[in-house]
Amino acid sequence: MERAYVKTPLNSVLEINKIISLHYFEYVKDFKGIFEEHDFWEIVYVDFGEVEAVADGKHHILQQGQAIFHRPWELHNIYATGSFASVFIVSFDCFNQAMLFFERKILMLNNDERNLIAGILREGRLVFNEPFDIMEQTELIKKPNTVFGAEQMLKTQLEQLLISLTRSAAREGQSTSTTTRIQLLNEQHIVDTVISFLVENVYGSISLDEICMHLSFSKSYIEMLFKKATGGGVIKYFNKIKVNEAKRLISEGKYSFTQIAEMLNFSSIHYFSRIFKQHTCMTPTGYEKSVKARSLL
Numbered sequence: 001m002e003r004a005y006v007k008t009p010l011n012s013v014l015e016i017n018k019i020i021s022l023h024y025f026e027y028v029k030d031f032k033g034i035f036e037e038h039d040f041w042e043i044v045y046v047d048f049g050e051v052e053a054v055a056d057g058k059h060h061i062l063q064q065g066q067a068i069f070h071r072p073w074e075l076h077n078i079y080a081t082g083s084f085a086s087v088f089i090v091s092f093d094c095f096n097q098a099m100l101f102f103e104r105k106i107l108m109l110n111n112d113e114r115n116l117i118a119g120i121l122r123e124g125r126l127v128f129n130e131p132f133d134i135m136e137q138t139e140l141i142k143k144p145n146t147v148f149g150a151e152q153m154l155k156t157q158l159e160q161l162l163i164s165l166t167r168s169a170a171r172e173g174q175s176t177s178t179t180t181r182i183q184l185l186n187e188q189h190i191v192d193t194v195i196s197f198l199v200e201n202v203y204g205s206i207s208l209d210e211i212c213m214h215l216s217f218s219k220s221y222i223e224m225l226f227k228k229a230t231g232g233g234v235i236k237y238f239n240k241i242k243v244n245e246a247k248r249l250i251s252e253g254k255y256s257f258t259q260i261a262e263m264l265n266f267s268s269i270h271y272f273s274r275i276f277k278q279h280t281c282m283t284p285t286g287y288e289k290s291v292k293a294r295s296l297l
Helices: 097-102 111-127 150-173 178-200 208-215 219-230 234-252 257-263 269-280 284-293
Strands: 018-027 041-048 050-055 058-063 066-070 076-080 085-093 106-108
Touching (some): 018 111, 018 150, 041 050, 041 058, 050 066, 085 111, 097 150, 106 150, 111 150, 111 219, 178 219, 178 234, 208 234, 219 234, 234 257, 234 269, 234 284, 257 269, 257 284
Antiparallel strands (some): 018 085, 041 066, 050 058, 050 076, 066 106
16 A cells, blocks of 8 residues: 655745845955945855944944844945954845844854855855955856856855854843853853964964963863864964954055065965965965955055
8 A cells, every 4th residue: 555645845934045245355444335225135244353334324343253234225334443354245135024033133153153154155156256355246147157056055055044143042042051151151261362362472473382371271172162162273263363464464565475474473485375375265466466456455
């Protein structure tokens, strides 16, 4: 006898079928955007530094790791705050009721959500022609031969990001034991202390042993906490800080690449160039040309 299988439909609470823009901007310290409004959603995520966002007349300072959501027809703008900053921007159509949650929201992303941002940008580069730093861009042009499934990966990762952010906010609204809160605060304090120590020594050369000695914790514990919070190791993060500082120095146009490599305590210009390319997918020369081409100097 043939079994009577039942096909169960799956519901979608957030569905994105159209994307309007995908950007990754690196702003110099005196950058000023232009006011705009449009009939679609926009996410602005601060990947490095801080920026000032304006939404319907209200000014907000966004720190690294935060994202602001601009609802359709919300008048908005963005400014640098006197220092170098990098932002990721994506805009899209989504008409589900669940999007009401994101109105007037500024959210801090966790490590998984930051990885989704990276994934969206990665898949976007497989689907669309670059560059992604043209402010006046009104249309994304698809590549003639895209990687199999890249468009769907882009769509699903953006949907995952929205769902994850909604779930994260719901979890934060639930009660957490005092002991757990204290533990999380202590762990975050240790990570923040490590990051502060790295930033303070951006022009120096420090080892993981020195960091552990400074904080009086074991290497395994520090690495475990740091990977949990940032998704990577301490030294890799230190190199990222150095590269971001190098980008700022390059954008100012005052120093040669050799001088910047020496200032940031890289062992050689070749090692500096290799680390720079690992973190930016560009050589220092290519980055300098891209900044000049954007007329941001």
